Amino acid sequence: MNARVSTGTLDCAHHRAGECRSCTWLTTPxxxxxxxxxxxxxxxxxxxxxxxxxxxxxxxxxxAGFRNKAKMVVTGTVADPVLGILGPRGGSRSVGAGGVDLQDCPLHTPGIQEALPALAAFVTRAALEPYDIATRRGELKHVLVTESPDGELMVRWVLRSTEAQARIRKHLDGLHEQLPALRVVTLNVQPAHAALLEGEREIVLTEQATLPMRLxxxxxxxxxxxxxxxxxxxxxxxxxxxxxxxxxxxxxxxxxxxxxxxxxxxxxxxxxxxxxxxxxxxxxxxxxxxxxxxxxxxxxxxxxxxxxxxxxxxxxxxxxxxxxxxxxxxxxxxxxxxxxxxxxxxxxxxxxxxxxxxxxxxxxxxxxxxxxxxxxxxxxxxxxxxxxxxxxxxxxxxx
Structure with missing residues (x-):
């Protein structure tokens, strides 16, 4: 965790470093x-x-710890993926290949924070090449994670095509072992070179296709x-x-x-x-x-x-x-x-x-x-x- 609550405000290292300005009111009590x-x-x-x-x-x-959904841009390399947002190159330990790593974002629920390192490791294990905007090469654009009130997870891999589908399926059992709360995994196909979070085609890779949200x-x-x-x-x-x-x-x-x-x-x-x-x-x-x-x-x-x-x-x-x-x-x-x-x-x-x-x-x-x-x-x-x-x-x- 890179943040703490003090004097009515949330202190975030990424905000202090100028890497992420999504929380526009972070300094307001x-x-x-x-x-x-x-x-x-x-x-x-x-x-x-x-x-x-x-x-x-x-x-x-x-x-803090309230956001039940993480929408992570994936940059970096297969060997060293970065899950977070697009950002300036260089200048910080958490910036790599055009991205800012926000796996420890304090807004996300604890279950999502705990899951993101395992998902980053899965990128390497399944050889999911992050998409590079400048060269228009690579496959993996986003990983979207939702946590239910009971701690169960839905993970959606957003890729340009189905090229990696077999590899994702091959390594799913290992991901389940690392994340026992994983209930739904899908592959979303978004081929366009455009600022779109997801595409129209969704391939469910697990027996369960919906995440129960108990309210x-x-x-x-x-x-x-x-x-x-x-x-x-x-x-x-x-x-x-x-x-x-x-x-x-x-x-x-x-x-x-x-x-x-x-x-x-x-x-x-x-x-x-x-x-x-x-x-x-x-x-x-x-x-x-x-x-x-x-x-x-x-x-x-x-x-x-x-x-x-x-x-x-x-x-x-x-x-x-x-x-x-x-x-x-x-x-x-x-x-x-x-x-x-x-x-x-x-x-x-x-x-x-x-x-x-x-x-x-x-x-x-x-x-x-x-x-x-x-x-x-x-x-x-x-x-x-x-x-x-x-x-x-x-x-x-x-x-």
Whole structure:
């Protein structure tokens, strides 16, 4: 470990050396970070708020060891791979062949930190040549690692082709011996010479294809290309808050648009409620259905819960008036809802909308288009310590 927490800030050797500036707020005391994010969130939704808006205190995070996913660029050589980020050449013991080694990044969960040296050794053992941007030679571009709340791991090797597939398979047993918590291993093919984290083709190399993410009473099944929040503890708090607000509202019908692997929908499910989760990714929907079926088998009262693989905006706009629910949950990507869906919600007559956002700019823009709604409740969730970003949950009601 190259970092320590003192006087409210996280001291990181890589930041001090100027090798990594990803944590833009690293020198800001954590309490000040949290207060600033909460102020920014309240400001972003101020035009849709009034004196009756109930704003809860922000949900903090551990300042380090919280990130459940590592996205490591692989540089260096087969004999001496570097797992981290691209950086300047030379000048530091941790810089090699254009990369900065961040295997000891203090943001990652302890399980990921412990796994990365074994994965670096695997690069050498399986002869996975790191991709060199300047010469456009080599195969291995990234290694992506996710840790579940139970300490299980999913590892994805992002390569230009399937050339190394046989070698990866050959050495998998040895990797399992080094990392007993390893559950899912895949090869992702990304052939383009472009700043893309991953490609469309995913080859699962293990018997298990999903990583179970246990959150309270529900276990979500995370596929290799499925989205999940990077901060497990804060994500659990976000879902729990949404569950409580939905329970208070008691809608008989609810849509969860952009439902992903089903986090909000599963927490919203109740015996007397019809819940429909809509997600464009078929793999994510399959994971959500598996979670639903397992919960039902354990005797959980889920009511009428279904998931559909469809575009969220098209599904909403294409629905008939008689199908419109009493509540809509939206958790869009950073780009926000977009004008079409925001305008549909504005004119839909849906009484309540629960909006989870990771981008205050697009949240504010969407609320401006949805003037028929006011913020009834709100809370900031610090999903991303050491940066200016946060997740915000707002409950909207018709004015």
């Amino acid at each position: 954590y309490d000040d970070q949290l207060a600033a994010k909460d102020t920014a969130a309240r400001t972003a939704v101020a035009s849709a708020s009034d004196a009756a808006t109930a704003w809860l205190a922000p949900r903090p995070s551990a300042p 309270g009473d529900h276990t979500l099944h995370l596929g290799p290309r499925s989205f999940f929040q990077t901060n497990t503890a804060v994500a659990a708090a976000l879902y729990a808050r949404a569950r409580d607000w939905i329970a208070d509202a008691a809608p008989a019908t609810l849509w969860d648009l952009y439902c992903g692997v089903g986090g909000f929908a599963l927490h919203a499910a109740a015996p007397d409620r019809a819940v429909t989760g809509v997600e464009i990714s078929g793999d994510a929907v399959a994971g959500a259905e598996r979670s639903r079926d397992e919960a039902a088998a354990r005797g959980r009262p889920l009511g009428r819960l279904r998931f559909l693989a469809a575009d969220a905006t098209s599904y909403a706009i294409g629905s008939g008036v008689e199908q419109r629910p009493e509540m809509v949950v939206v958790n869009p990507p950073r780009r926000g809802l977009g004008s079409d869906l925001a305008d549909w919600l504005e004119g839909s007559g849906v009484p309540q909308v629960l909006y989870s956002s990771c981008n205050l700019v697009t949240l504010g823009r969407d609320l401006e288009r949805m003037g028929a709604y006011r913020v009834a409740r709100g809370q900031t969730f610090d999903m991303f310590p050491q940066t200016a970003h946060a997740e915000v949950l707002v409950l909207l009601g018709r004015r």
